[in-house]
Amino acid sequence: MTTLLVSHPSFLEHDTGPHHPERPDRLRAVLAGLDDPSFGELVRRDAPAASLEELARVHPPEYVEAILGIRPVADERVHIDGDTVMSRGSAEAVQRAAGAAIASVDAVMEGRTHTAFAAVRPPGHHAGPATPGGFCLFNNVAVAARHAQARHGIRRVAILDFDVHHGQGTQAVVEPDPDLFYASTHQYPLYPGTGSPRERGVAGNVVNVPLAAGTEGEAFRAAWADRILPALDTFAPELVIVSAGFDAHAADPLAQLEVETEDFVWLSEELLEIAHRHARGRLVSVLEGGYDLDALADAVTAHVRSLMRA
Numbered sequence: 392m393t394t395l396l397v398s399h400p401s402f403l404e405h406d407t408g409p410h411h412p413e414r415p416d417r418l419r420a421v422l423a424g425l426d427d428p429s430f431g432e433l434v435r436r437d438a439p440a441a442s443l444e445e446l447a448r449v450h451p452p453e454y455v456e457a458i459l460g461i462r463p464v465a466d467e468r469v470h471i472d473g474d475t476v477m478s479r480g481s482a483e484a485v486q487r488a489a490g491a492a493i494a495s496v497d498a499v500m501e502g503r504t505h506t507a508f509a510a511v512r513p514p515g516h517h518a519g520p521a522t523p524g525g526f527c528l529f530n531n532v533a534v535a536a537r538h539a540q541a542r543h544g545i546r547r548v549a550i551l552d553f554d555v556h557h558g559q560g561t562q563a564v565v566e567p568d569p570d571l572f573y574a575s576t577h578q579y580p581l582y583p584g585t586g587s588p589r590e591r592g593v594a595g596n597v598v599n600v601p602l603a604a605g606t607e608g609e610a611f612r613a614a615w616a617d618r619i620l621p622a623l624d625t626f627a628p629e630l631v632i633v634s635a636g637f638d639a640h641a642a643d644p645l646a647q648l649e650v651e652t653e654d655f656v657w658l659s660e661e662l663l664e665i666a667h668r669h670a671r672g673r674l675v676s677v678l679e680g681g682y683d684l685d686a687l688a689d690a691v692t693a694h695v696r697s698l699m700r701a
């Protein structure tokens with residue numbers, strides 16, 4: 392079985408300005424890594440734009456229209472908050488980033504590929520239904536989960552988030568809905584300051600494992616193996632969606648965890664095994680953070696190799 396890679400040139404036109412860590416070069420580094428001949432078997436397609444209806448499964452229509460209506464001219468940028476920025480190219484990028492996650496769901500649900508990786512920016516896991524922030528405007532993984540339920544007739548969708556920051560936007564969508572599951576490891580304390588183990592959703596459908604600065608790969612793996620994977624196994628997802636942020640890497644400048652590429656590979660394989668056990672192998676991975684270009688490219692390519700081996 393093959394793996395789908397979804398991306399789009401518009402993701403490079405989301406211009407966050409000089410000195411912003413969430414910059415176009417991140418995606419250039421990822422795509423350059425995936426250009427290697429060893430990735431020749433990837434099925435590649437351009438991300439479609441998510442429709443208003445698809446976005447409105449998570450975000451109120453007024454919010455969607457407000458975000459898509461922000462169209463700065465020329466080289467101007469609009470600051471949505473202290474670190475969330477929109478440029479002239481951003482509206483198309485955010486619509487196609489959510490569309491990339493949706494196209495990935497369609498591919499695995501229709502059995503065209505087992506796995507899919509959406510190489511997108513901006514990321515999405517900090518965006519709540521009506522709240523942008525943390526570089527995020529639309530919640531790509533939540534939109535993908537709702538799309539899977541609405542269009543493909545499944546109920547139980549799990550979102551696993553190994554980005555170093557807690558995905559409070561995703562959690563806000565998941566926590567009232569027992570048909571969804573969300574689990575996260577994240578550095579604490581760190582932005583956005585949420586993700587306490589006491590935040591458990593309904594019936595334990597939210598699992599948070601905060602990790603102290605300096606936590607190494609062994610403890611990172613133990614958090615997943617002991618606290619998250621058993622709960623995920625019990626939930627028995629019909630589709631596994633991964634919020635794949637690589638800023639827990641030891642080289643990342645935005646956080647202080649000491650996770651290495653081999654740890655991301657280990658976790659990828661654990662998640663694939665659960666996808667095989669419960670979800671016919673269906674796993675969709677969507678890029679979130681990761682701000683050291685070399686570490687990001689190294690970890691993403693290793694992660695995608697895992698998806699291709701599945």
Ligand SMILES: [Zn+2]
Nearest residue numbers: 554555556680
């Ligand atoms: Zn992050």
